[in-house]
Amino acid sequence: MKNSILGKARWLREAALVSSNQTSARLAREAIEAHRRVSGGQSRSKCAAQVRRANIELLKAEWLKYATVILFLFTVGIGQMWGADYALYTSSTITAGDYIIVGQKTSDSKYYAMNNTCTNNQYMGIEQVTVSNNKITTTATNIVWTISSTTDGYYIKNGNKFLNDNATSSKNYAQTVSTASGTCVWSFSYANSKWSITNEGTTTTKNKLSFNMGNPRVACYASLQSGANQIYLYKKITLSSIAVKTAPTKVSYTEGEYFDPTGLVITLTYSDNSTEDVSYAGHTSDFTFSPTTSTALTTSNTSVSITYGGKSTSQAITVAASGCDKSVALATGSPSHGTISFSQAGPLETCDGSVNVTMTITPDAGYYLSAYSSSGVSTSNTPSITTGTSATTAQTPTLTFAQEADGTYTAGATFTALIDHFIDNIQGTSGFTGEGKAKSGNYSATLAELTLSDGDKTTGSSCRKEHYHFVGWVTAATRTSKSGGPYVAGDLETITGTATGTTYYAVWAMEDDE
Numbered sequence: 213m214k215n216s217i218l219g220k221a222r223w224l225r226e227a228a229l230v231s232s233n234q235t236s237a238r239l240a241r242e243a244i245e246a247h248r249r250v251s252g253g254q255s256r257s258k259c260a261a262q263v264r265r266a267n268i269e270l271l272k273a274e275w276l277k278y279a280t281v282i283l284f285l286f287t288v289g290i291g292q293m294w295g296a297d298y299a300l301y302t303s304s305t306i307t308a309g310d311y312i313i314v315g316q317k318t319s320d321s322k323y324y325a326m327n328n329t330c331t332n333n334q335y336m337g338i339e340q341v342t343v344s345n346n347k348i349t350t351t352a353t354n355i356v357w358t359i360s361s362t363t364d365g366y367y368i369k370n371g372n373k374f375l376n377d378n379a380t381s382s383k384n385y386a387q388t389v390s391t392a393s394g395t396c397v398w399s400f401s402y403a404n405s406k407w408s409i410t411n412e413g414t415t416t417t418k419n420k421l422s423f424n425m426g427n428p429r430v431a432c433y434a435s436l437q438s439g440a441n442q443i444y445l446y447k448k449i450t451l452s453s454i455a456v457k458t459a460p461t462k463v464s465y466t467e468g469e470y471f472d473p474t475g476l477v478i479t480l481t482y483s484d485n486s487t488e489d490v491s492y493a494g495h496t497s498d499f500t501f502s503p504t505t506s507t508a509l510t511t512s513n514t515s516v517s518i519t520y521g522g523k524s525t526s527q528a529i530t531v532a533a534s535g536c537d538k539s540v541a542l543a544t545g546s547p548s549h550g551t552i553s554f555s556q557a558g559p560l561e562t563c564d565g566s567v568n569v570t571m572t573i574t575p576d577a578g579y580y581l582s583a584y585s586s587s588g589v590s591t592s593n594t595p596s597i598t599t600g601t602s603a604t605t606a607q608t609p610t611l612t613f614a615q616e617a618d619g620t621y622t623a624g625a626t627f628t629a630l631i632d633h634f635i636d637n638i639q640g641t642s643g644f645t646g647e648g649k650a651k652s653g654n655y656s657a658t659l660a661e662l663t664l665s666d667g668d669k670t671t672g673s674s675c676r677k678e679h680y681h682f683v684g685w686v687t688a689a690t691r692t693s694k695s696g697g698p699y700v701a702g703d704l705e706t707i708t709g710t711a712t713g714t715t716y717y718a719v720w721a722m723e724d725d726e
Contacts (some may be wrong), residue, residue, distance in 0.1 A: 220418040221662065232702040299445035299484035306400040308360050308447040309483075312348055313368075313409075314341065315430070315440040323348075323444075324423065325355040326430040328370040333378065333387040335429035346444050347484075356448070365412045377411035379418035379432040386421065386431040409445040410438075450483045454523045457489055465509050465531045468564065470514050471501060476527070478520060490520065536563030538588050538616040545624035550575040552623050556720030562617045566592060569613075574606040575627045581607070582628040589619040 248462075257655035298312050313326045315338070322340055322375045329337035339355065341348050350356075358369045368375040373388035374396040389396065394413030398421070401408045403587035411423040411432060422433045436443070461475035476492040476499075492499055503509060504516040511533055539559035544552040557572040575581055581603040612623070 236679050237428055270340050293350040295349045296349070297449040297484075299346045299449050300343075301447040302402075302405075304402045305478055306359060306366060306679070308358075310356050310358050312341070312350075312355050312446040313421075313430075314343075314348075314426070314444040314446060316442050316444065317422050317425045318439055319425070322373040324389050324425070324428070324440075326357070326423075327354045328373065328388065329354070330373075330388045331429075334383070334385045335424075335431040336375075336386055336388070336427050338430060340425065343446075346570060347449075354594075362392075362397060364394075365399045367392060367396055368398055369407075375421075377414045377421075377432045379414060379416055380417075380464055381416050384418055384424075384431045384433045405442075407445055409443060447483065449486070451521045451523055453481045454478050454518070454525050455481070456518065456525055456527050458491075459527060460492075463527070463529050465529060467510050467531050467534050468508050469531075470508060471503060471505050471529070473499065473501065473505065473518075476518070478518065478525065480521070480523075492663055534562075534563055536616070538562045538618045540567070540613045541620040543622040545585075545622060547625045547627060549579045549629070550625060550627035551579065560613060561613055562613055565615050567617075569611050570608050571595070571611055571623060572606055572608050573623075573625055575604055579627040579629055580604045581625060583626040585624040587615065587622045589617050589621045591621070592617075601681070602622070 242460070263394045285548045294684070301311065306458075314323050316323050317719050323343045324338040327337045327339050328479045331337065341350065341355065354370070355606050356370065357375070358367075360367050362371065369387065373390060374392045375398070376389045376393070377385075377395045378387050379385045383678045395411060397412045399410050399412050404635050411419040411421070414432070417434045418432045420435055421430065421443070422436045423443070424433075424437045425439035426437075441608055456476070458475065458477035460471075460473050462472045472509070473492045473496075478489045478490055478491060489499075498520055500519045502519075503513060509529075509531045511531050513529065513531050515528050518525050518527055520600070539561050542556075542558040543581075546611060551572075553572045553574075555572075558569075560567045560569060573581060573584070579600050580601050581597075582598055591611045592614040593610070593612040595611055597607060597609050613621070
């Protein structure tokens with residue numbers, strides 16, 4: 213099965229050729245006859261037409277041959293067409309797997325397998341099989357029985373049906389049932405090159421599974437029947453292990469390179485101890501590797517796992533350091549009232565080319581980015597960063613570092629509080645009086661009394677807001693509402709001289725910030 217696919221494909225093609233022998237012979241005769249007529253003086257154009265017709269028919273026949281092969285392959289499937297191999301099982305201990313249960317007829321030495329045909333719930337059918345070199349190759353599923361262990365022995369099962377001993381004291385019966393019971397439990401023993409299959413649940417003496425070649429069947433008897441006093445088990449051949457036979461051409465790497473399986477050859481070992489060599493070339497889709505062939509190797513990689521047919525082995529490799537130690541570390545100046553972060557933790561390897569990293573600058577609520585600075589390694593681009601009172605949301609500029617840049621890049625930012633304000637006119641006359649709080653209306657008081665303290669918590673005042681404190685005065689009449697924009701520290705004014713006729717506005721900032 214393992215090495216004969218190409219040969220069988222050739223055989224199938226030859227079979228198709230044979231199927232068209234008659235057509236080919238007829239076409240050849242027509243071509244010869246056409247040539248004869250041309251030689252005898254018959255119209256060349258007429259003969260040429262006959263030759264063309266013969267050629268067309270020949271092409272049709274060739275197409276039909278190969279189309280038949282292709283259709284057959286797609287209909288039955290490659291694996292099903294070639295079948296599976298089952299090897300004579302001679303181990304003294306049964307292991308779980310798929311088996312063919314076989315009896316040999318002593319009169320002609322032919323082999324017969326128990327199939328899943330159950331007649332009248334009394335006995336199982338048999339059919340002839342071919343044994344060659346202690347192997348059976350078949351596509352049939354009706355003769356394949358799965359043996360699996362259970363508490364007191366083994367189940368013998370085909371599809372969803374269990375083999376069951378339903379013999380009585382006077383009847384030699386066997387059947388298949390859908391639900392397992394005690395009479396579906398069997399034991400196996402091997403002695404003198406013979407298998408004995410005994411039912412462990414029956415209360416009768418008819419507990420031996422046996423072939424009866426006189427009345428072709430398999431049932432339960434008190435002993436093996438004459439004419440077929442040998443039971444053979446043939447177990448499905450499966451892949452047991454794989455091993456590297458020839459290492460890949462390249463096994464020494466430099467970090468950053470990728471594993472190359474070119475030249476790899478592995479040996480497959482099957483459950484019957486047969487072996488087969490498979491090269492990576494021509495079977496690339498059947499192999500998988502870890503690390504994959506698209507994963508950059510690092511110095512920590514000392515081997516590559518190779519998987520084929522569900523089995524794995526490993527190939528030792530060496531990965532040397534690249535010899536370049538150029539990198540850029542990333543740091544921040546630990547700003548207050550905002551954060552700076554990077555899309556990569558760093559350090560950034562710059563040996564093989566320039567490297568990009570995204571920086572995120574985020575002010576706290578009520579703050580804006582008033583200044584940005586950097587020190588250490590310079591970027592090879594100018595990052596797009598906005599400062600000023602409008603810079604109140606997160607920004608994500610890209611920093612680019614040139615190839616082989618080396619050192620530390622430190623990002624620094626200053627975040628400044630936005631200043632809110634309240635509209636309350638203090639219009640001077642001849643002077644000011646009052647409680648030190650800005651209230652609507654005209655007041656008489658000295659200029660020195662026109663102050664507000666941070667601790668002033670008097671409620672009911674239209675110029676006081678919870679969580680804000682007084683920071684100063686302004687006279688900019690254009691900012692008489694929040695829509696006029698926030699004030700900043702540079703807008704504050706000092707009241708000097710007479711305040712008569714001047715309207716002042718109290719300016720407030722968030723608690724604990726100025």
